Amino acid sequence: MTNRKKQKGSDTAVQGTNDSSVVSKVSAAAHGYFQDCFLQHFVCKVARRSPLINRGYYVRWRAVEYCVRTFLQVTQHCAKRQILSLGAGFDSLYFRLYGDAALNKAVVFEVDFPDVTRRKAALIQSNVSLSGMLDSQHVLSSTGPAYVSSSQYFLLGADLRHGSHVEEALLKAGLDPNAPTLILSEVVLTYMETQQSDDIISWAARLLHQSLFVMYEQFHPQDPFGHIMQEHFLKLNSTLHALRQYPDTHAQRQRFLDKGWEQCACLDMNEFFLRLIPDDERCRVECLEPFDEYEEWHQKCSHYFILTASQGSLTAQALLVHPEVPLQCPSWGPTSLVVKTEPVCVEGFGMASTLLDGGHVLLTGGSCRTGRGAPSRVLYQGLEGWRSVHAKPSAHSSVRLYHSVTSISGGAAVIYGGRSSPVNPIRGLLKVTLHLEGSPGPEDVVELREEQMECTGAHPPLRWRHSATLVCHKGKDFLFVFGGKNESETVLGDGCFLDLDQQHWTEVAVEGAAPEARHSHSACSYQGGLVLFGGHGRRGEPLGDIMVMKPNERGFYWESVDVQPPPCPRYSHGAHVIGDHLIVVGGVWLHSEAVPGVAIINLSRRCSVEISLVTTSVPWPLMLHSFCSELIQKEAQLILIGGGGNCFSFGTHFNPQLVIVDLGPALIGTDQTSRCSGLTKQEFI
Helix, strand or coil: CCCHHHHHHHHHHHHHHHHHHHHHHHHHHHCCCCCCCCHHHHHCCCCCCHHHHHHHHHHHHHHHHHHHHHHHHCCCCCCCCEEEECCCCCHHHEEEEECCCCCCCEEEEEEEHHHHHHHHHHHHHHHHHHHHCCCCCCEEECCCCEEEEEECCEEEEECCHHHHHHHHHHHHHHCCCCCCEEEEEEHHHCCCCCCHHHHHHHHHHHHHEEEEEEEECCCCCCCHHHHHHHHHHHCCCCCCCHHHHCCHHHHHHHHHHHHHCCEEEEEEEEHHHHHCCCCHHHEEEEEEEECHHHHHHHHHCCEEEEEEEHHHHHCCCCCCCCCCCCCCCCEEEEEEEEEEEEEEECCCCCCEEECHHCCEEEEEEEEEEEEEEECCCEEECCEEEEEEEEECCCCCCCCCCEEEEEECCEEEEEEEECEEEEEECCCEEEEEEEECCCCCCCCCCEEEEEEEEECEEEECCCCCCCEEEEEEEEEEEEEECCCCCCCCCCCCCCCCCCCCCEEECCCCCCCCCCCCEEECCEEECCCCCEEEEEEECCCCCCCCEEEEEECCCCCCHHHHHHHHCCHHHHHCCCEEEECCCCEEEEEEECCCCCCCCCEEEEEECCCEEEEEECCEEEEEEECCCCEEEEEECCCCCCCEEEEEEEEEEEEEEEEEEEEEEHHHHHHCCCCCCHHHHCCCCCHHH
């Protein structure tokens, strides 16, 4: 294939991203995320996108709209102002602004491939609503480069990689290099070779003397989500180029400063969503559709950014301002932990696990490659390593995600909560007992005896993404259920006690200030009570607080534990207690420069250390959220089971194998990690 044919194929693929994008925008608008009655005129068939994709296009629309409206506000007293949209595709910006009477003394110029603009011009011409928003002197052409010419709107067909042709067409259409100009680029420049996109940034700075450049694009290519994202666009023959040379906010800012712009600000979309969108608007959006893909939402937002660069008289008009309190970043300790795999295929996310007597791991529920409703299985450690065997399906088997399974006395476990879909929580509790004689072979099927627990008392609200922890009060075992969410509440903050002997939901006195409502947190049995860490809070942000619920004569009391340095806030992680140490692994945080590894939190010395994971010897990518983890104390190892998720519109990823984390380097020694953790080998055995 010649280079010309390859380039033509790539151009066609890039143009295809416009068609997919406008369908997604129409879906988001149709579901109330934003108002745009003009987009529907640019699609042949409306398709419903998932709530995750609707949210993703909402935050993109909101960020660009924020910049456009702010520009129009700060230039309202100017005699003339301009908006130049690069790679505009089927965007409805002009019609939306015209309909809002927001184009006073403003002109909109759009530039895209001739094939795209020719199609858009034909759609405008054939639609009375759209053509009626052009002035009576407008001109529609089928030859270009100006396919639409009107007093306030020009639609130009030109290849942005040919800067001289673009400049000639714009100047001929009436672009004024001295008028205040907003330049928009929504996921456009990254499809070009990096030198070509750099040239456009330099060209805009040179041509437009009073200008603001707004860019929305992808970044952070090296982590697991970034890997999936790149692979997706590579398969579409629309490779993302610039993010390799400019992989983060610092590099993107420096890029624009080096290309002639005087000031530049850059925020990832988590920062924009949480800092620049009012609380009431975020609450409105969160109530539009049932939603339960928080991990993928935050990861998507950490891989897209909104950037504004300015020069000339507009330099002082900062459209984006960095938050006064930046998102907390991890401070890595000097030790790294090596990760390895076991040749055991255990795929799935949203599962639950618990360690039973005899060292067997019970794994239940979740979503796997063949669909939701994965059968329960048992993991056991033989002479040749870990093995997995399926359990016989029972009458109680059902689709169950984000539930809990907790080991109790007598070698049994209790399964509680979960959901089959974001509007269908699962009722009741199951008591599960494993019947196993010896070590089964790899082809064997084990028997799990499940019985419905008929519990009395005031049942707590149904939930998922909660914690269910074994605690002890006056010599009796209770299952303490805390937090979570359900179809009507985005977070729950109640704590409920189940008397396991009587199978009765009962009240137990708990004193002190309770933790704030949350879901996807961790809670581990600790000194008769529990230690709770992290989670997803009411404002949509990860939490980093540590709370200990301690037993006393009346019941329990909550106590906050302040740790220095504070562990980085996260959720959807795993956690385990060894002595006075809380071991936290994986999860999702908002710090987009890295992914969580292992945090060791010393509850007695009240200090912590973040430890990175070396994943070079495991199948890549490794996504440590919505997974299960268990601590094997004898070997001082964590086993990580499953994990992954739906990566926005880029595909679904499942971690394919069992992963082992050797905690040995974090044990007692002479380095900073050891002095903080104070772990000894004896504490594991």
